[in-house]
Amino acid sequence: MMVKIVLIVGASGVGKDTLLKSIQNDIKANFVTRYITRIPDNNESNHYIGKDDFLYLIKSDFFISSWEAHGNIYGISKLSIKDGLNIISISREAIKDFENTFEDVATIEIGIPKQMLYERLKSRDRENEEAIKKRIQRSEQKIKAKNHTYFDNSKPLEESKSTFLELLRNLT
Template identity: 30%
Template sequence: MSAAEQEATKALESLSFEELSLLNERKEALKKDHAAYVESHPEIKTLLSGFMSALLLEKPQDVVAFAADHFSAFQPPHAELPPIVIAGPSGVGKGTLINLLLEKFPSTFGFSVSHTTRGPREGEVDGVAYHFTQKEQVLKEIEAGLFLEHAEVHGNVYGTSKRAVQDVQQKGKICILDIDIQGVQQVKASGIRAKFLFIAPPSMDELEKRLRGRATETEDKIQLRVKNAAGELAYGQQPGVFDAILVNKVVDDSFRELTDTLKQWYPTVELK
């Protein structure tokens, strides 16, 4: 027994029965108080469980540094720079408009690179277009609470990690998220302050024409995407779901409309 433990034992032995009873009652009261607090804040267990899952998944040598990095992802976004969530049917032209924003205003906007389990298309670079990864790995990280949103679309898993969004925000830029409808619903449920933009096609016929023009899909996949687009349009056009709806007829006109919308959303930010 150490000297400190010996001193503590002597101190306890010197207490009267009444003092010991009061001490035990105080300890029990504190235990109940702590238990009630944890019970009223279920997010505590979620946060700690997510951290432990991530810790055991990564097994870092520097646990303290890993913990600091893990919990920093829960910091709220900059008050003046909420991220932009852009959604719309496959083939509607989201990627084209996003690329124009990044090209013309590189100091203002940054793209959150999503993870996906699908294979890369011609010209897509890992870490630029997507983080191409294995399904098993993504599911482990989702379970560990490392993702803001995720969804399975056309048989493949897509997701946005919290780190991807934070990396953009730490550079003082407005983060752009290109996600599907399931992802939009998850971001809304997360409570994160964001702007939501829906990109719609001029018509279903035009959407199918654009999908065929990509020449990257089989006939079955084209029909599946067209079928899914009907549900996505129905959701996107519900009042109050999105902050703005942009019909992408002609790219140049749509980009001007998009720029005008962003100036209204971020009046204190110079687009550059």
């Protein structure tokens, strides 16, 4: 079995889900769906699971990796990894779990300029000013990964999409 893992990381609001959705029909890959203790919204699809059941699955060794963020628990199941290219949106804290489990792992950090991130988070109207500033500070933390690439997602979607596809093809 030839497994290639591409981890997608980056702050909330940098456009990870939009970018991944835009390429789904243009590249042969397994876009791995996360398990989350939050009901999916229009921007993402995930497997919703209640907290007690999630904790049971963690104890049962169901996940390659699980992490907590913003009051929710996230996880990637072992069964979701397929032969070939697997693209997975995760937290930066989970990178090591994948690097310890798989041989061929690349991490792409999606980013945008701070002012653009601030404006996107503000326009979502989900968080107060203090929470937005904390998210922006967190986005400045250095990513720890063996094979790390930074991708600037500040261009119009069509332009970012073609550059991102080129990057993915060069990694595989």
